[in-house]
Amino acid sequence: MSQRILIVEDEFIVANDLSFILEKAGYDVCGIADSVEEAREIIKLNKPQLVLLDIHLQGELTGIDLAKELAEENIAFVYLSANSNQKILEEAKATNPYGFMVKPFREKDVLVSLQIAQYLHEQNMSTKRNNELTLQNSLNDIIGDPTEWDQKLLRIAKALQPHISFDYLAIGMKNLGPIPYEGSSYLRLSFNEYQTIGVDELLNITGLKRNELLKLQEAADEDKRSAWYNDADFTRLTQQNPAKKLIAKTFQMASNLVMYIPVAGQPGFTFSFYSRKDDAYSNKHLALANRLQRSLSAAIEGIMKQADNVVIRPVAKKDVLAKTESKSGFEGIIGSSHLMLTALDHLSLVAPTETSVLILGESGTGKERFAKCIHQLSPRSKKQLVVVNCAALPTHLIESELFGHEKGAFTGAVDKRAGKFEQASGGTIFLDEIGELPLESQAKLLRVLQEKEVEKLGGRETIKVDVRVIAATNCNLEKEVAAGKFRLDLYYRLNIFPIILPSLRERKDDIPVLAEHFIEKYSAMAGRPKLTLSNQALADLMNYNWPGNVRELEHLIERNVLLTRGNVIERIMLPGAVPSAVAPAASVVSIGDKVKSIDENERDYILAILKKCNGRIAGPGGAAELLDVPSTTLNSKMKRLGITRKHVSDSGD
Template sequence: MGIKILIVEDEFIVANDLSMILEKAGYLVCGIASSVEEARVIIAKHTPQLVLLDIHLEGKLTGIDLAKELLERNIAFVYLSANSNQKILEQAKSTQPYGFLVKPFREKDVLVSLEIAQYLHHQNISLKRDTELALQSVITDIISQEINWQDKFLKISKTIQPHIPFDFVAIGMKNLDSIPYDGVCFLRLSFNEYQAIGTQELMTMTGLQSSDLTKYQVPASEDTRSAIYNLADFEEVCKINPSKKLVAKTFGMSSNLVMFIPIEGRAGFTLSFYSRKNDVYNNRHLTLVNRLQKQMSLTFDGIVKDVKRAPRENLQVNPNKMYAANVKQNGFVGIIGKSHLLLTALDHLSIVAPLETSVLILGESGTGKERFAKSIHELSPRSKKPIVVVNCAALPTHLIESELFGHEKGAFTGAIERRIGKFEQASGGTIFLDEMGELPLESQAKLLRVLQEREIERLGGRETIKIDVRIIAATNCNLEKEVAAGRFRLDLYYRLNVFPIILPPLRDRKGDIPILVAHFLEKYGAMVGKAEVKLSDQALKELEDYAWPGNVRELEHIMERNILLSRENNIDRVILPNTPTDRPLVQQEDGHVKSIDENERDYILTVLKKSGGRISGPGGAAELLDVPATTLNSKMKRLGIVRKHVG
């Protein structure tokens, strides 16, 4: 293989065992280090392609400190770890490793983890290369368009948004150059809706006079270099930088990424991105910013030239202009909301949709995983081909292979004709494997081989069939916990987890409830012939106070039911399930904060008792919960609920 690997491990016996395993398998071990300082020396000399990294090392610095440097240098790494506390594991996870090897480990575990790490690193590099090339191409095209600078800036900002997330961006407001250009800000209102904010509107919103605002726009040393300000760094820079403090206070921003644009022979410009999240920016964003500097320099050089030949008033922004696009026109049919968490998920969707990368959608039942999968397909080059949806939890165990890969006539008792499996049906298109966490281990192994080899065999057949399918998987399970419990294969998890998209539960985006309610009122009101159905303030408050264990799906079913039951066009009260979910999901009990899984388990048990233990059928728990019986069964299995618990 010839791949150079560095082992950073302070236990000599463990490091030596690893070295022998790797050399036997054909890897080149370029060194063993017991501290971060030693590792830095070896990295500088040999530039390893992959690092096996212990968390606890000799000296003051930990493996997590070194991991941040490896991430910046784009060197793949896998953690070696004994049992660590939750805080350390969360810190380690935030550095984006390509895997964890828990001591003591087997030779097979080590080699499989390395194969997965190499695969993921290759995919990650390809993804970054493809997205950056596409981004640069689009920006170049925008620069050449014959449109005014305000529209040009907005187009560039919207193009950058999925790659550098922001809630507010200031472009050239702190003019480092001497030309008469006041700059413009854009405040993000929803996925594709922005408000342009010029100097006059800033004065109105902040209550500052023109002379006062000018003081806030005086350039500072922080504006002459690209930099990241998160958490404490942002708080500190706000103390010395009046403009950042003004933005933070006026628009509720908590972090900042400065993109300095040098222009040959001139002072330069800045793009200043802000987010309401306090830790959103990282070194990857800074690296991207530096790579985009050349093209952005061309943009601002164009401004300089235009100013020389155009009157000042032609460059002024329209601060009252709203920029919006119908979400449905972007392929996000049925995805509604403006919350920060949802917008982040949509930004990730828009990045990955045009690519061939596998996607893993994570979220609770009812959060819209299938809608996201269909949007990814509709926005991909495969949109003209089919998307085949497979509910893995609903597949009978003995028929999983037949359903996915097909079978020949006579392959087993009852196979009276040839059957084309789901993978063949999705040829040229997309296969969506929903509730992926419910597949049994044997089926996981067969699916892994399909993903690796991109070919299948029908049951009872001898022919190997090449497949051309994009895979999108989804689950409401915590797959990392399932891996730790031995119920989900580690290698399959990392093979699928190339590009995860996390969908927020409705309880974390309650600000979207009024928007969703308005949509469902219009949709189901039209279906039953009721024009302009309205909800009272009290009814809306009841909906906002409810815990929503079934998420958006449950809200939709409740709105449909209440519209059907209402005799008039005004709904004063809503009928909600009579369950203990009237109280908050997370409760204090003797100082213990219940986890989401614990609350969900209690909730399901309560509903099962109410239904007399029945799961399906009229009056069954599945009907009361507004979920398919297969979904409820899989949830019960995952949460360890058996019939003896009901009574």
């Protein structure tokens, strides 16, 4: 049966041309709409499987408005884009489309985009079904386990965390007899560490009197319906709801998701999720909450029966610190900032699956460490993880390295050799710096990912390979695609489950614990007692901008441990050429009134370092050493930023 496609486009000629291309290729075009209202009618009647969606339409509503509705109904969509401003494109990207087609369209590009969208949608739906099934099974196990109700609630909270991320969760009932609130609250401290916050804890933290706190916790209309509140909506909500204002102010929360759970014979139960991110929640979380309602209702009713058919008893323990599991499988990953915890939640969610993963982040943020953890937590952990640095592969040997070669396939091929994909069969392959792969090699890699087979250089037979692919890059692949340097079909084949790693300057709260870890590590390696940081040294670390991220911090701590004669690191020797986060940002901002981009600042900085090193890149005293990055990484950055050999020569003059 052919795929049903709806075209939502207000330019008749464009829509008609698209319809002709699709019908010629065997697709079923179930309608053409020029407005959101007309599209809704066609969707209701024909239930399309995919929508081609222009952003600018007839009427007040835009394609972005319709995209949000399509996402809720699990209908795949691809944007039809002309030249829109950056703000509109960012809003469109936030709806998670399965691609963009830029006008005017070529027939080949249209058909490739549809194939990619269909593949991604199938993968996304499969992953979603598997994750929700796992969650449902976990909730059923929790219901049947004979533990105390407060521990059951904590286990429910932990089970929900990868699916509905939160920094604070209040679970309970309101307006039950003389007590305005019964339940528990959990403050997330690290990946799997939560502190139970009860009435006494809130009294100690806020300084309120008991009657004042109980007054604040009286039920409001917002507690009796499921809804989400981000950013400005959350701010308005806190102005109307004193209890939410208290939580927001006390624990620095910026968004809220309310999940109302009806309970037989009772007023109802509320799961109130809070996050420090100002855009943490959306309709997809609300839809998940609705699908989980039956299981959670059963869980709550089971807990209440356990409590002798009376309202839930207050938590007996005044300071329950839940630390029941370690971060097993997360070796070497340190930090509890909300951005890092979000990345870890995504890691724990995708690791047990077969889904391809794309890890995005700047150099030095720990992409390879995350890839190793995904492999260790996967069913493939007993097989090999093969690491390939795409930027370090010589251009003429890429095919041989990845896919293998037969004896005599080229000069120097004296033996038959298995490629990296064949070596990784049954396990995982990690393609680091995937953005540096040449276009010709990208095409061959795409074929391997699609067909799950390789053909050795000089060989005639294909070899089946069973490999999970994890890729990583510090490039903006979307820009590379737009510039024609990265294949669109390969990008979407890899970008099924992206994990974004924050830079160190975005997670400065983690610097003290990271610094302590590295000091302990290198003090032990140097055979001396563990050193400590002075307040000034810690301030030095906190005020620095960290272009090299965690890798730079580690190397900096190692040097200072070796150079410090006493037991205290009094000052940190920071690279003087880099402006700190608190220093005047003259070099960061100005070209007249124009603000420089991150890439422009990074390019200027690398050129300044090259000049300081007289154009030397690798080796002692080279720019790579000064920047605390491998020379291969620096070379790939220079290539991406357009720094040529001429620039290097000029720097050495």
